Amino acid sequence: MLAKSPVVVAVKRAQCHEESPPETQISSSSDSEPESLQVGWDGGDDDPLCPRSFSKPKKWLIVAIVSMACFCVTAASSIYTSTYQQMEESFGNSRKVSVLGLSLFVLGIGCGPLFFSPLSEFFGRRPVYLVAWSLYVIWTIPQAVATNIVTMLVARFLAAFSGSTFLAVAGGTVGDLFSKDQLQYPMAIFTVSPFIGPCIGPIIGGFINYNTHWRWTYYVMLMWSVLLLVAIAFLVPETFHPAVLRRKAKLLRQSTGDSRWRAPIEEQDKSILGAVGKSLKRPFQLLIFEPMCLSLCIFSALLLGILYLFFGAFPLIFHTHHHFNLWQVGLSFLGIGVGLIAGVLTDPVWSRVRLHYVSILAESSGKPSNGEPEFRLPPAIFGSLLVPLGLFVFAWTTYPSIHWIVPIVGSAVFGMGNILVFTGIFAFLVDAYPDYAASALAANACVRCVFAAAFPLFGNEMYVTLGFQWASSLLAFLTLAMVPFPFLFFKYGKRIRSKSRMAKN
Known part of the structure; x- marks a missing residue:
């Protein structure tokens, strides 16, 4: 039988x-x-x-859907910035209050994974996806029909809290579908999708809000999210x-x-409560007791904070000096997007660099080796040099006499350095803290979202007070101060890990 x-x-x-x-x-x-x-x-x-x-087409279809959900959520974070002017005319609120809607959304993205990730360990990925994305759709509706700014702010936080599930869990889905030797390209697509979203959001929002009423921004997002809900329900099985x-x-x-x-x-x-409690506690333990984790998390957080600060700075700069209208300002973010994609396309180069270091280690030790976690840091090292370079180019080419393409090229260099630093840091944290990989990434996400929520709140005032050139230069100097950390951890990381109680040694 x-x-x-x-x-x-x-x-x-x-x-x-x-x-x-x-x-x-x-x-x-x-x-x-x-x-x-x-x-x-x-x-x-x-x-x-x-x-x-599963067949390859089915695997890639699932990857495309979960990556599109990540893209949709992060695009929703920045598409909101294109509604400022019309929304303020409707609600009568100030620009500072409008910016608070951006900060609360990013804060929701940071908080959601701490609660939803442990639930996926008990119920599986599919039930969590269905519940969380249904809530995301529900909380998008009040944004479309809001009659006051308070409703908008609350709904944005709750929508981000629900939608952030995919940012935390979808990487696990990709790992469920592909073995380690097949993981490089699907994981690259998943990794870049949340970063491309914030760059595309202002482009979509710019065209919508230039040509029609601001509520259509949320009608479009609602239709987009409902289509994804149908795709998740019928095409994404439990993995x-x-x-x-x-x-x-x-x-x-x-x-x-x-x-x-x-x-x-x-x-x-x-127990579910125990898992959620551990999910809330362990990331903070890593930040408090692990200097490598804290330093790298601050570096990546600074970069994301700058990216979200640019959603206020770009309209200010390109409208003032180059007289861009709303959709043209949205298109100015294409530079960062192109830089992000270019950075992802260099992934095979960094894989070969890592294999080179692994082979050297194997020859010197006389036995096979999977390499050290520090071998994941070369892209972060190179990216850490590109970031301040791109910011300085952007800073000192924002004069009216200089063609607008030049600062956008600088922003592309910044975007490329950005994604290289992120991918290098993510890979290092997972490899250096294998027993606490999820907590290390959660700690990184938490710090990143705190910075990304805070930076837009003072970005406009900083650019008005310091001037466009020196405000961007200040950001460049901050990133320049973080450049030594990937170098130091590449050289001394093994020694630091040997004294750690949580890292692999």
């Missing part, structure tokens, strides 16, 4: 690809208790229920391996009548 059942085929505990534990385990806590048969994958990719056995195995164990129990079949997740002794 077992051999004939379509779902009983997968009773071995062989995980997909490189994750291949022993075959099905039979355990018993005592002689009086029934034995437990632990369910796993059968034959790796040959198991039809294993997410890594979290423990959750899929739980469903498989349930099918086995139903088809065989044997209640001993159990999935590993069903035998975990964890």
Whole structure:
């Protein structure tokens, strides 16, 4: 009977690809208790229920949908900036209050993952996606029909809080679908999508608000998010391996009548409150006790803060000196977007650089090696040099006598350096803190979003007070002060990790 059942085929505990534990385990806590048969994958990719056995088109379709959701959320953060003038005429609020809507949205993006990420460990990715994105759609509606600024501010925070789920969980979905040797390109697409979103948002918003009423900004976002909800509901299956195995164990129990079949997740002794509490506590432990984590998080946070500050600075600069209208100001963000994409396209170069260092280490030690976490930092080192260079070029070419393309080229250099620093830091944190990788990335996201929420609040006043050139130069000097950290950690990171209680050593 077992051999004939379509779902009983997968009773071995062989995980997909490189994750291949022993075959099905039979355990018993005592002689009086029934034995437990632990369910796993059968034959790796040959198991039809294993997410890594999906066809390539299906895998890439799922990656495209979850990446588009990340893109949509971050685009919603910046598309709001194009509604300022019309919205202020409708609500009668000041520009400082309008900017608060941008800051609250970014703050919501930072807070949401701390709550939703642990839930995906219990319920799987699909239920969390469906609930969170449904809430995102619901909270987009008040933004479209708001009659006062308070409604707008509250709805934006709650929408960001819900939509941020994809920024935290979707990377896990990509990892569920692809093995390590196939992960580079799908993960690159997922990584760049949240960064491209803020650059495209003002472009879309600029055309909408130049040609029609500001509420159409949210009508468009609502239609976009509803289409994504339909795509998530019908095209994105459960990919979290423990959750899929739980469903498989349930099918086995139903088809065989044997209640001993159990999935590993069903035998975990964890509580939801405990997981959420740990998710809230551990990132702050890393920031307090790990100087490498804190320094790199501050560096990436500074860069994101500058990016969101530019949503106020670009309209000020290009409207004042080059007389750009609303949609032209939106197009000025294409420079940063092009820089981000160019940075992602250099990923194969940095992979070869890392392999070079790995081979040197293997030769010197006389045994095979996977390399050190510090070998992930070269793109961050190069990017840390590009960032202040791009900012200085941008700063001192914002005169009316200089063609507008020159500062946009400077912003592209900044964008390229930006993504290189981010990818290098993310990869290093995951590799240096393997047991706390999710917490390290959560700590990074938390600090980044605090900076991104704070910078727009003083950006306009800083540019008016210091002048366009010196305000941008001040930002460049701040990034210049952070340049030594990737160099220092590349050279001395192993020694620092040896004294750490949380890093790999």
